[in-house]
Amino acid sequence: MISRKTKQRVAFTTFRLLGLAVVAILGWILGFIIYRGAGAINWEFLTTFPRKGMTDGGILPAIVGTLYLVLGSLAIAFPVGVMSGIYMREYLGDRWLARVIRVMTNNLGGIPSIVFGLFGMALFVRAFGFGDSILAGSCTLALLVLPLIIRSTEEALRAIPDDHRAGSRALGAGKLETILRVTLPVAMPNIITGLILSVGRVSGETAPILFTAVAYSMPKLPSGILDQVMALPYHLYVIATSGTDIAGARPKAYGTALVLVIIVLAVNLLATATRACIGKKTKRD
Amino acid sequence: MKWTRRLAKHTIEGLFTLSGGVTSLVVFLIIAFLFREGFGLFRSPAVERGYGLCVHAENAVPTLDAGQVKRIFDGEITDWKEVGGRPGAIVPFRVDDLFTGGGAMDDDPASVIPRVEALIARTPGIIAFLHADYLPGTKIARHLSLGNITPSDFFTGREWQPAASPSPRFGALPLILGTLLVSLAAILLALPLGIGAAIYLSELAGARMRAWMKPTIELLAGIPSVVYGFFGLVVLAPLIQKTFDLPVGESALTGSLVLAIMALPTIITLAEDATRGVPRAQREASLALGATRWQTICRVVLPGASSGIAAATVLGIGRAVGETMAVLMVTGNAAVLPRSLLEPVRTIPATIAAELGEAPAGGAHYRALFLLGCILFAVTMAINLTAELMTARSRPKNI
Structure with a gap:
C-alpha cells in the first residue's frame, strides 16, 4: 500500500512537470524562431522590397501593409467597441437585453477567423464593392476584434466602484457627464490595455484578410485605402508554403516569423507594463 | 441646459445605443450572408454551369x-x-x-x-x-x-473534387471527418497537459511562479497561427516523418500536435479559473477532516470545478475546429476519407482558405465553400453556447 504522502508527492511532481512542460513548449517555439530568425533580420531586411522571387531583399511592404491594416481596423473597432461597452455597462446594467448582447458578443468572439474571411468577402468585397483592399480587410478585421474591445471596456467600467458614479451624480452631473468626466477617464488605462492586445491579435491574423485585402506581391507601397496590400502573416504563409524556391526563401521566412513574434512580445510586454502601472496608481489612491 | 448641449447629449447617447447593437447585427448579417450563399449550392446544377x-x-x-x-x-x-x-x-x-x-x-x-x-x-x-x-x-x-446538387450529395458524398469536369464533386464527408479527427486528437493531447498545468498553477505554484507563468501562457495565446503553422512545418513535420518513417511529415498527427499547443492557453486559463472558483471554505473543511492536499484536490476541487473544466474542453475543441492557417500548413491537405492519424487530411477551414481564391464568385464551388463556412459557423456557435450554459450553471453552485 502506497502511503497518502507518497501518492501526494507523485501527483504533485507530475503536475509540476506538466506546468513546466507548457513553459518548455513555449520556450522551444520562441527559442527556435528567435535563434533561426535573428540572423535574417537587419536594417536592409526591414526597409527594402522582396527580390528574386522572395528569396532576397526584405519585407518592407508587408510591414507597411500590416501597419495599415492594424490602424484601419482599430480606427473602426475602437470607437464602436468602447461605445458598445459603455452602453452595455452603464445603460443596460444587468438587464436581460444586456445579457443577450453579451451572449452575442461572446459568440462573435468565438466565430472562427476564416468565417470572418468568408463574410468579409461576401459583404465588403462584393456587396459593398470595396474589392480586395485595405478598406475591406480593415472592416473584416475590425469585426474580429470588436468583441475583445467591448469585453475589455465593459470589464474596465465594471471595476470602477459605484461610489464614483454616485458621487458625481450627487454633485449634480448628468449620466452622460458622469460617464465622460468620471468613469471613462478612470477606466481608460484598462481600455487602452485591451486596445494594445487587439493590435497583437490583428497583426497576426491571416485567414480574414486572405480574400479581402492581401496580395502575394506588390511593386510599390499602397497609395490609397482601395489598394491591395501585402501583410506579414500572409507573407510568411506564402513564402513558407509556395513559390518557386521554398528552400531559398527559408531564411526570409524565419526572419518574417521573428518579426511577427517580436510584435506579439512587444504587445504583451506593453500590456503588462500598462497593467502594472495602473496597479501602482490605484494602490496610491 | 442649452439646446445644443441637449442635442449633443442625445446624439452621443444614440451612438452608444447603436454601437450596443452592432455585435448582434453582425452575427445576424453573418448568418444571412453565409446561409444565403451556402444554401444556393442546392440550386446549382450538378453539371458545370453553362x-x-x-x-x-x-x-x-x-x-x-x-x-x-x-x-x-x-x-x-x-x-x-x-x-x-x-x-x-x-x-x-x-x-x-x-x-x-x-x-x-x-x-x-x-x-x-x-x-x-x-x-x-x-x-x-x-x-x-x-x-x-x-x-x-x-x-x-x-x-x-x-x-441540382442535393444535400445528400454534399453531406454524405465521399469525393471532394471541385475542379472535376463535367460534374464537379462536392462530397464534404472527408472534410468533416478530417476536421473531427484532427480536432479530437488535438484535444486528447492537450487535455492532460492543460489540466495538469492548470492545477499546478492554481493549487501548487507559489505567487512568484504564478506571476511568471500567467503572462507566459498569455504569450502562447498571442502567437499568430501562421507562426505555429510555420513551426509545425519546419520542426514537427520532419520530426514526425522521421519518427514514424513516413513518406511525408504533413499528416493529421502533425496538425493535432500544433492544434494541441494552440488550444493549451484556452484550456489552462479556463480550467484554472474553474479550480480557483471552488470556495476556500470547502477546501479548508476537507483539510480539517484530515485529508491531504492531494486528496482535497482530487475529491473536492476537481469535482467542484468539473463543469468549468468541461467548458474549457468544449471551448478548446471549438478553437481547434475553427483553426485555419496552422492546419492548412501542416496537415498535407489531401481531401480523402481519413484512415489513420499518420496520413494527410484536409479540414473544413483549410479547404475554404485554400480554394476560395480560385472559386469563381457565384459558382457552385464558391457556394459549396460558403456551405462549409455555414457548417463551421453552426458548429462553433453550438460549442460556444454549450460552454456558456455549462459555466452559467456552475456559477451559482460555487458561490
Whole structure:
C-alpha cells in the first residue's frame, strides 16, 4: 500500500512537470524562431522590397501593409467597441437585453477567423464593392476584434466602484457627464490595455484578410485605402508554403516569423507594463 | 441646459445605443450572408454551369447521376450496360476535342452545331459534354439533366473534387471527418497537459511562479497561427516523418500536435479559473477532516470545478475546429476519407482558405465553400453556447 504522502508527492511532481512542460513548449517555439530568425533580420531586411522571387531583399511592404491594416481596423473597432461597452455597462446594467448582447458578443468572439474571411468577402468585397483592399480587410478585421474591445471596456467600467458614479451624480452631473468626466477617464488605462492586445491579435491574423485585402506581391507601397496590400502573416504563409524556391526563401521566412513574434512580445510586454502601472496608481489612491 | 448641449447629449447617447447593437447585427448579417450563399449550392446544377450533357437520341439509358457521369469521363465506366442502358461502348466526348485535331478554330455556334450533330448521329454510344451554346437539337440528341446538387450529395458524398469536369464533386464527408479527427486528437493531447498545468498553477505554484507563468501562457495565446503553422512545418513535420518513417511529415498527427499547443492557453486559463472558483471554505473543511492536499484536490476541487473544466474542453475543441492557417500548413491537405492519424487530411477551414481564391464568385464551388463556412459557423456557435450554459450553471453552485 502506497502511503497518502507518497501518492501526494507523485501527483504533485507530475503536475509540476506538466506546468513546466507548457513553459518548455513555449520556450522551444520562441527559442527556435528567435535563434533561426535573428540572423535574417537587419536594417536592409526591414526597409527594402522582396527580390528574386522572395528569396532576397526584405519585407518592407508587408510591414507597411500590416501597419495599415492594424490602424484601419482599430480606427473602426475602437470607437464602436468602447461605445458598445459603455452602453452595455452603464445603460443596460444587468438587464436581460444586456445579457443577450453579451451572449452575442461572446459568440462573435468565438466565430472562427476564416468565417470572418468568408463574410468579409461576401459583404465588403462584393456587396459593398470595396474589392480586395485595405478598406475591406480593415472592416473584416475590425469585426474580429470588436468583441475583445467591448469585453475589455465593459470589464474596465465594471471595476470602477459605484461610489464614483454616485458621487458625481450627487454633485449634480448628468449620466452622460458622469460617464465622460468620471468613469471613462478612470477606466481608460484598462481600455487602452485591451486596445494594445487587439493590435497583437490583428497583426497576426491571416485567414480574414486572405480574400479581402492581401496580395502575394506588390511593386510599390499602397497609395490609397482601395489598394491591395501585402501583410506579414500572409507573407510568411506564402513564402513558407509556395513559390518557386521554398528552400531559398527559408531564411526570409524565419526572419518574417521573428518579426511577427517580436510584435506579439512587444504587445504583451506593453500590456503588462500598462497593467502594472495602473496597479501602482490605484494602490496610491 | 442649452439646446445644443441637449442635442449633443442625445446624439452621443444614440451612438452608444447603436454601437450596443452592432455585435448582434453582425452575427445576424453573418448568418444571412453565409446561409444565403451556402444554401444556393442546392440550386446549382450538378453539371458545370453553362454546360450541358447529351447522348444519342436512341440511347436507352434512363438517367445518370453526377457520380456516374464523373466516372464515365474518368474512364472508369466504359459500357452503357453498367449504368442501366443497352450494352455498347461509351464514347465520352468534350467539345474541346473538336478543336484539338488542328481543324478549323471557328467557334461560332452556327458552324459548330452541325459538326456536333453529325458526330452524334454517327456515334450511337456517345455522351457529349458541351457548352450550352453548342447543344444540338433534340431530334438527334437527347439532353440529359442531372438535376441540382442535393444535400445528400454534399453531406454524405465521399469525393471532394471541385475542379472535376463535367460534374464537379462536392462530397464534404472527408472534410468533416478530417476536421473531427484532427480536432479530437488535438484535444486528447492537450487535455492532460492543460489540466495538469492548470492545477499546478492554481493549487501548487507559489505567487512568484504564478506571476511568471500567467503572462507566459498569455504569450502562447498571442502567437499568430501562421507562426505555429510555420513551426509545425519546419520542426514537427520532419520530426514526425522521421519518427514514424513516413513518406511525408504533413499528416493529421502533425496538425493535432500544433492544434494541441494552440488550444493549451484556452484550456489552462479556463480550467484554472474553474479550480480557483471552488470556495476556500470547502477546501479548508476537507483539510480539517484530515485529508491531504492531494486528496482535497482530487475529491473536492476537481469535482467542484468539473463543469468549468468541461467548458474549457468544449471551448478548446471549438478553437481547434475553427483553426485555419496552422492546419492548412501542416496537415498535407489531401481531401480523402481519413484512415489513420499518420496520413494527410484536409479540414473544413483549410479547404475554404485554400480554394476560395480560385472559386469563381457565384459558382457552385464558391457556394459549396460558403456551405462549409455555414457548417463551421453552426458548429462553433453550438460549442460556444454549450460552454456558456455549462459555466452559467456552475456559477451559482460555487458561490
